[in-house]
Amino acid sequence: MDMQTNTLKPRLSFWQLWNMSFGFFGIQFGFALQNANTSRIFATLGASPDDLPTFWLAAPVTGLLVQPIIGYLSDNTWHPTWGRRRPFFFLGAVLAAIALFLMPNSSAVWMAVLLLWMMDAAINVSMEPFRAFVGDKLDASQQTAGFAMQTFFIGCGAVIASLLPMFFSDVMGVSNVPVDGAIPDSVRYSFYIGGLVFLLAVSWTVFSADELPPPDMARFQAQRRHARNFGVALREIVGGFAHMPKTMVQLAFVQFFTWIALFSLWIYTGSAVADNVYHTVDAQSAAYQEAGNWVGIMFAVYSGVSALAAFILPVLARATSRKTCHTVCLAIGGLSLASLFFITDKHMLMVPMIGVGIAWASILTMPYAILAGALPASRMGYYMGLFNFFVVIPQIVSGLLLGFLTKHLFEGHTVRTLVLGGACMLLAAVLTTFVTDNAKQAGAK
Incomplete structure (x- = not known):
């Protein structure tokens, strides 16, 4: 199997990197609204805190199904005008905009869960090919910068949306x-604005960025005809697990514990702040809704920090290594998340969000930069989609277990669940030290 090598690709300018990454501004606009407000919507519609992880299962299950399929399909797509990845960017954006308009008009919990399912599926259709887009277009020496530019727009979109x-x-x-x-x-x-921004930002990338055609079109067409066979496609999608590169397997363990921590952050920060700082668990109260708004500011802080850190991380990675950089960032994030347990002043909550933002910037950049150098060029989209399994599986585990642990082990105090999340992120930092990074083969640290 041919591996991703340092093949000659045009070196892109700053504004070309900007255009090809700008769609992530809209994608994260949608994700930020979802992450900061979905639990609040569920609670407002009558859901109990114990049930929140179960309702959130819609999101990771959708990603589990959608990402590898979309990655496989985009690997085997080519249109002279639309290219390989951009058709999926645009289709996902249209569907996500519709879901964002409908979500806040839910009149029952079951309706909100279904719309979360639709919204997450649509966002995944747009998002997954963006990761492969960097591998397609950028030489190995620019890939870290490409993922960092995506992280910058993720941070900017999340700040405004939150x-x-x-x-x-x-x-x-x-x-x-x-x-x-x-x-x-x-x-x-807020959701109405989010739907509009999502569609416009992704459309900017669709219509301002181009794509490199397959170097051997005849071979590509033959592979595409082969891939259209359903049985072949199913075997290749499922069979990819057995052929994962060593680096991908190692990163899978890092991702597993990282995303347990992030899932606890997104599910429980609202109720934890309401309980620990605003001293209420009544979702219909003004204080609870005020806590929800304050969580939006907290999430804006960590997103803003990640946008700034996105430009510093490549420098730190060159000075040390991508692995060392990611290890340190995860450790900072884990300690910061756990420290929320000790804070009862709302303004002091912003301090740990700085640490979470540093970790978030690295989470969105370093694993993908490390992974891109270890993947077959012809299956970049599929393996990037498969890598998402190790993002969504921990979220499913969290959805099944965190509610039980919160109720029976932590006596309903969700701030203690955040401490557990911090411990998981610290474990992810330790596991990062065992990852093999092929960066030196690409001429970079």
């Missing part, structure tokens, strides 16, 4: 209180 509910309530005077169990207007309007 602040929208508070902007509407505090600046625009829009109601932030649920009436008759309905989602507050501040949240609804």
Whole structure:
């Protein structure tokens, strides 16, 4: 199997990197609204904290099914105008925009769960090919910079999206209180803006960036005809597990514990802050909704830090190594997440968010940069999609176990669940030290 090598590709300018990455601004706009507000929507519609992880299972299960399939399909797609990855960018953006418009109009928990499923599937259709897009277009010497540019836009999109509910309530005077169990207007309007931004940002990349055609079109066409056979496609999708590169297997363990930590952060920060700082567990109360807005600011801080750190991490990686950089960032993030247990002043909550932001920047950059150098060039999309298994499997495990642990081991105090998440991120830092990075083969650290 041919491995990804340092084949000659045009070196892209800053603005070309900008255009090919800008779609991630919209993608993360959608993810940030989902991460900061979904538990709040569920709670407002009557869900109990114990049930939140189960309802969140829709998201990782969707990713588990969608990402490797979309990756496989995009590997075997080529259109003279649309290219290989961009058709999937655009289709996912249209569907995600629709889901974002519908989500805050849910009238029951079951409806919100179904729309979360739709929204996450659509976002995954757009997002998965973006990772392979970097491997397709960039020489190995620019791949870390390419993923860092994506991380920058992820941070920028998340900052703005996370602040929208508070902007509407505090600046625009829009109601932030649920009436008759309905989602507050501040949240609804935020999702409407999110749907529009998602579609426009992804469209920018679709229409401003081009793609390199397959170097051997005749061979590519033959492979595509072969891939259209359903049995062949199924065997190749499933069989990829047996042929994962060593580096990918090692990173899988790192990702597993990293994403348990992140899932606990997204599910439980709202209720933990409401309980630990605002001293309420009543989702219909004004204090609970105020806590929800404050969590939006917290998430904006860590996203903003990640946007800034995105440009520093490549420098640190060159000075040390990508593996060392990721190890240190995960350790900082784990300690920061666990420290939320000790903080009861809302303003002090911003301090650990700085550490979480540093970790988040590295999580979005370093594993993918390390992995890109270890993958077959012809199956970049598929393996990037398969790699997502090790993002969604820990989320499924979390969905099945965290509610039980929170109720029976932590006596309903979700801030203790965040401490568990911090411990998992620290374990991920330790496991990173065992990863084999082929960076030196690409002429970089």
